[in-house]
Amino acid sequence: MSILITPETKILVQGITGAFGAKHAQLSLEYGTKVVAGVTPGKGGQFFEHQGFKVPIFDTVAAAAKKTGATVSVIFVPPPFAADAILECVDAGLDLAVAITEGIPVRDMIRVKRAMQGSPTRLVGPNCPGIVTPGTGRDSHGGCRIGIAPGYIHKKGHVGVVSRSGTLTYEAVFQLTSKNIGQSTCVGIGGDPVNGTSHLDVVKLFNADPETHGIIVIGEIGGNAEVDAARWIKANCRKPVAGFIAGATAPAGRRMGHAGAIVGGAEDTAAAKIAVFKECGIEVAVTPSDMADALLRAAKAKGVTLS
């Protein structure tokens, strides 16, 4: 069916009254997502209104969750306050916090990640486009859209997509949908060096999801998260997997927009990661235009139907 979220999942939005949060709360409501609450400290009791939707605003996450039954939060809070916003979700016992915020200090994320150890709350992000589980309506309407991805490019189906980069995720999804191949869930895990959910975490969920028939793993230079996922896939995953790594031409030591995309050692270059992908049986997309085709090749080789 999907991973992490379903069309029935109830969402609350932290930072719903900010310009960015408000815009994407509106787009999610239009997509048919169950946005049931907003949280902005000091604005509790007010309402967020859009096209006939009237979403109550609360001062705290705990109050919003208790009153509305929301189990997932999407965070649009500015960077200096974002770590606190994530911890508030943990304290409220939410299932999932999705941090869209770009520019959270690394030290804050080191502390947040340590504080979340052992807690049942999962963090996706930060600095990520969010998660989409497409719906059955026109242009995948009626799905669950958390974050900033364009909902209309999706189509309900059986391919799982996991990526650090927003626009590359959209590129992959668009290629799939253009070929009439739908997606179970698309997860943007974010471009920061310290994040909540890794490629491997998402791959495990896709592997366990009977409705996901194939997986696209999109990575970048820097770190070894993609390599960890690839080795696990080799040992445990029988589903067809395609992969793409961005940053083959990026100069070492320079930050390419994503703080995580910096080459430090020999093992985290694009060439090294692509070599591991191939060694682990992942069909590598030679260019970003080849991502959907690469998955089709992988599926054909395993005799799996994607659509």
Added chain:
Amino acid sequence: MNIHEYQAKALFEKFGVPVPKGAPAKSAADFDSALASLPAGPVMVKSQIHAGGRGKGTFTDGFKGGVKFCATKAEAKEKACLMLGNTLVTVQTGPAGRKVQTIYFTQASDIKKEYYLAVLLDRNTSRPVIVASTEGGVEIEKVAHDSPEKIHKVVIDPAYGLAEFQVRELIAQLGLAGAEARNAAKLIRNLYTMYWETDAAMVEVNPVITTPTGEVLALDAKVSFDDNALFRHPELVALRDLNEEDPKEIEASKASLSYIALDGNIACLVNGAGLAMSTMDIIKHFGGSPANFLDVGGGASKEQVVAAFKIILGDANVKGIFVNIFGGIMDCNVIAQGIVEAVKEVGLKLPLVVRLEGNNVAAGKATLAASGLKLVSGDTMADAAQKIVKLVGTGTA
């Protein structure tokens, strides 16, 4: 954000990390007073630029060595005069080199043995890690490759901080005892505190030295900070040296664009960091050479597109432009209008290939078609990349 060695050492002193006595000077007129502040004896003269390999570097006028040992202060002054205002080329600066605008004089230390010490983020555990080695004063990458057993790592639990047993472990690995061990322990503790409290991205000391009298000193200092945390460190922002940054990158950051100059001839204008990186890759894949990384972000305005065009055309190497936009939420028509306006404003003569996809793409394509501009449309990234490479040719600038 990077800072100079002399600035890093001032921070070291503030946090109790011992360094040799030193004094910076930004003009030849200040050399005498800077040298007078040092004790008698030999002096190190160190060019201050944001790049490594200074000692083995060569100035563009042929003078060798950006770091010099001088037996006397008179000699130090003489060498400093040759370095200041001169352009130093090292393995890390690229062929253009960097102009030396500050000289740092330090007391030359008696070295008993050199070590390596660094604090940075361990991405695998999402925790800080201290890296230490008995092989100091050499390239640590080479040590890691040739003799990995000589690299020692201690991962720190951020909930507790650096524990004493971990300091003892490092001291033991480095083979230190007595006064050296006590002094090194203090240096390690204080270096970690500095890393943590200043939101440093990396603190690297290569070498840390022991002296015949049992002192432990940070002889060099390479420090960079997490840009995302600078908002809470105004005192560190003041250390930023714009002379060390590409003027085009500074211009870009003013327009909220993320730009990095490269040495190819096909300029790229893209939305999103991942897509921008892979646009560079795909140009290379089809035999071309990217001139830059440029991410206009998720919500680019017409003004930003115009600014982006001006920045990429400021690079004389550029022989063609590749605009690659996947408008998810962003309206493709806004981008198209920006392109039309920019091309008219800058009077573009170079080949331009545009690949537009996504939100309101039909209107965007119509805007481009109605503009009468000479541009080539690409259907997919691969198609567009092949077209621009063909138009520009595969030769590098």
